[in-house]
Amino acid sequence: MNVLHQHNTQLPNPSFNVEEKKVWELLDQVYDPEVPVLSIVDLGIVRKVEIEGLVVTITITPTYSGCPAMDVISMNIRLHLLQNGITDIKIVQALSPAWTTDWMTEKGKQKLKAYGIAPPVGKSFDQQWMEDVQVECPNCRSNNTRLLSEFGSTSCKALFQCNDCKEPFDYFKCH
Amino acid sequence: MIEISNSELQDVPVQKLPVEALINYTLNLADTSLILGHRNSEWTGHGPVLEQDIAISNIALDLIGQARNFYQYTAEVINKNQVAFDLPYVTGRAITEDDLAYLRDVLEFKNLLLVEQPNGDWGQTILRQFFFSAYQYLLYEQLQKSKDSQLAAIAEKSIKETTYHLRWSSEWVIRLGDGTEESHQRMLNALQEFWMFTGELFKPSAYEQVAAAMQIGVDVTTLKGAWMEKVTAVLEEAKLPLPTTPALQSGGKTGTHSEHLGFILAEMQFLQRAYPNSNW
Numbered sequence: 001m002n003v004l005h006q007h008n009t010q011l012p013n014p015s016f017n018v019e020e021k022k023v024w025e026l027l028d029q030v031y032d033p034e035v036p037v038l039s040i041v042d043l044g045i046v047r048k049v050e051i052e053g054l055v056v057t058i059t060i061t062p063t064y065s066g067c068p069a070m071d072v073i074s075m076n077i078r079l080h081l082l083q084n085g086i087t088d089i090k091i092v093q094a095l096s097p098a099w100t101t102d103w104m105t106e107k108g109k110q111k112l113k114a115y116g117i118a119p120p121v122g123k124s125f126d127q128q129w130m131e132d133v134q135v136e137c138p139n140c141r142s143n144n145t146r147l148l149s150e151f152g153s154t155s156c157k158a159l160f161q162c163n164d165c166k167e168p169f170d171y172f173k174c175h
Numbered sequence: 176m177i178e179i180s181n182s183e184l185q186d187v188p189v190q191k192l193p194v195e196a197l198i199n200y201t202l203n204l205a206d207t208s209l210i211l212g213h214r215n216s217e218w219t220g221h222g223p224v225l226e227q228d229i230a231i232s233n234i235a236l237d238l239i240g241q242a243r244n245f246y247q248y249t250a251e252v253i254n255k256n257q258v259a260f261d262l263p264y265v266t267g268r269a270i271t272e273d274d275l276a277y278l279r280d281v282l283e284f285k286n287l288l289l290v291e292q293p294n295g296d297w298g299q300t301i302l303r304q305f306f307f308s309a310y311q312y313l314l315y316e317q318l319q320k321s322k323d324s325q326l327a328a329i330a331e332k333s334i335k336e337t338t339y340h341l342r343w344s345s346e347w348v349i350r351l352g353d354g355t356e357e358s359h360q361r362m363l364n365a366l367q368e369f370w371m372f373t374g375e376l377f378k379p380s381a382y383e384q385v386a387a388a389m390q391i392g393v394d395v396t397t398l399k400g401a402w403m404e405k406v407t408a409v410l411e412e413a414k415l416p417l418p419t420t421p422a423l424q425s426g427g428k429t430g431t432h433s434e435h436l437g438f439i440l441a442e443m444q445f446l447q448r449a450y451p452n453s454n455w
């Protein structure tokens with residue numbers, strides 16, 4: 001692992017001072033294993049970063065209760081911070097307030113679109129999202145699309161099809 | 176494992192009651208979600224069409240995830256309060272969520288009878304999910320206000336998922352009820368099979384009564400009106416009759432189960448029973 005090599009000068013240094021901003025930057029380099037184009041910061045999974053002395057506490061929240069990626073995400077956070085010289089890491093899982101797609105960053109939505117997944121439309125507190133949302137086809141940009149299934153390849157996605165270019169596509173559902 | 180029944184209430188020291196009621200209450204929520212999640216997962220790879228195979232598997236995943244949150248919390252309460260909780264193969268270590276799912280026997284499971292019934296055909300599975308989601312939605316709505324902040328947090332998290340399950344299963348009940356002659360007939364059959372288990376949802380066990388009195392749990396008797404309203408509306412749209420037969424089957428909440436639960440546990444728990452404490 002060349003990352004370890006690059007940074008190993010920092011590893012044993014107990015006076016290394018971690019800055020919160022730096023931790024957020026590092027977390028933005030940890031990707032969601034199920035939607036690998038999004039960082040966990042883009043997704044809004046990281047809720048809080050607290051630094052007390054040398055201990056860095058990171059609060060994360062699951063997207064869905066059964067999200068199988070949470071354990072992998074915790075491990076990846078740990079590994080990535082370790083590789084960057086942060087050794088005292090505490091990861092806390094919080095369920096409340098419940099995760100919502102409203103926390104997804106604008107940058108994240110653009111990345112999703114470029115990747116071929118339609119980003120969430122509207123705000124989760126607006127109950128309209130349950131009704132007929134108009135989702136833009138990520139392939140041809142047509143708004144003439146239809147819902148095939150409310151449940152897709154992962155918990156966070158629904159399956160749509162474009163009536164114009166006929167391509168089926170994933171929609172990251174508003175939640 | 177400590178059970179609280181009405182007759183025993185007086186004998187238990189007062190300060191122990193809240194913790195025991197909390198443990199039993201949380202296990203009831205966990206077991207119900209786990210068993211229905213397990214039942215739904217039996218459809219994985221066998222769904223009528225790919226999209227619906229994925230849908231029912233997703234619902235299974237949500238339910239098992241919710242069960243995990245409840246089991247984790249139960250384990251935390253047991254460990255923190257050093258409650259004597261007898262489980263095979265667990266000595267000299269803290270209890271985990273897995274122990275609670277894999278090492279308790281039929282009599283200790285507190286799930287609703289409704290969720291352990293065999294899947295039957297797609298219509299039966301759909302109707303059971305609809306009955307359950309309509310109930311779970313109302314339950315979580317109230318549980319969000321629990322004085323126990325972790326139960327409230329799990330409810331807040333889970334209700335968003337349940338909203339999807341309810342919407343999806345309602346639409347399917349309508350589609351099948353108001354579909355072909357055969358699908359209509361199968362839904363009538365499903366009503367016949369499952370209606371009898373719906374009374375238990377609103378019949379509180381002793382630990383639910385204690386939990387409700389402590390305002391950590393929900394008084395399930397108060398949910399019945401809104402549930403009937405929802406069920407009546409959906410069945411009407413599905414052109415299905417609202418059953419008038421009494422729904423008297425109960426006992427799951429206190430460990431009196433149908434013969435089906437044993438088979439589920441035998442399959443689900445086999446590995447941990449055969450190879451205790453094994454890890455991935």
Ligand SMILES: [Zn+2]
Nearest residue numbers: 137140162165
């Ligand atoms: Zn298109």
